[in-house]
Amino acid sequence: TGRIATGKGAIGTVVEESWFGYKPNSNPAPDFEEAGVELKVTPYRQTPRGIQAKERLVCDMLNYDEEYYKTFETSAFWVKCACMLLMSYEHRDGVPKVDFTIDKAVLFQFPDEDLEVIRNDWKILMDKIKAGQAHLISEGDTMYLAACPKGRNSQDTRSQPFSPIPAMKRAYSLKSSYMTQILRRYIFGDEPCEKIIKDPAALRTTSFEDWFSAKVRPYVGMSRTELKARLGVETNAKNLNELLVAAMLGVKGHLSNTEEFQKAGIQLKTIAIEPNGSIKESMSFPVMNFCAMMNETWEESALYDLLAPTKFLFIIFQKSKDGECYFQRVKFWNIPAEDLEEV
DNA sequence: ACCCTCTCCCCTTGGGTCAG
């Protein structure tokens, strides 16, 4: 494996050739210890919308008692997965596994802009452990790097350092939405999506969500008419509110199509509040719950039971009596994991 | 032409299973 460390370009070819035509499952997994390369095999699907990762990529077990005092650089995740040899194959329904062949093998290292997000994700996980909330961790907490369940069942738990409550066994994993982006961009070389954050260094001192909020803050309280003039938006499309926020960030296309939203799988919802405080647009959830959420008391609301742990971005406009619409705020939100004992 | 509703299907989540 000495050669692995040197000839970067050749590795893919060498490994690809030696692996091509073999069953993904039947070979012992080599660990290129000396070169610091982790071998990962990951399936994808061809869908009408392009290549899609079939599963999240599980990296390494998350030991709550051992990880929290480390730095990102010494964490089990980074030590093992800083550099991965990603081998992918197409999964086709109904085709026996034996017939799947590895069609791509790429030595993958995280791009800087992704790394800043992942670093933040890692910190979010560690902060939860330090707060004695390892049992409340959910995949919705983070953007790219998540802690996915990894046990026989939810009763398969392990200890955590700052709480006597046992927490579900979990492993570091890269979300499937993020894997899809990796496959499309770095493995198959599709055109990249538009990025919201052009300068990776911007996230060194702040989180994506805080950066986003700060970027949008100067426009709070402005009317749609004023925003359209100021931002050069000329449409009256139904999704005007979304387009306005996109313009605030300097995004030309749809917010939901940007790299960050795609990779993190963030759901975008615009909300228009009527002059009387009610919400007109029909949503998947009852209106009353939105009102509760607006008052910041949503933590006790019944929404807990209803929503999957997905991250949301709410774009909130307030209508006034004269028919004008004012930008009020944006809010990132996701459901923290339920404490099972409360159910 | 537009809207509403209903259904179907795809996708993600949160697991489970199994072999080495």
Added chain:
DNA sequence: CTGACCCAAGGGGAGAGGGT
């Protein structure tokens, strides 16, 4: 124990179909 694979439930979006 770990890595790879499998699966059910449920939400949400797309599209069909009907009403105005």
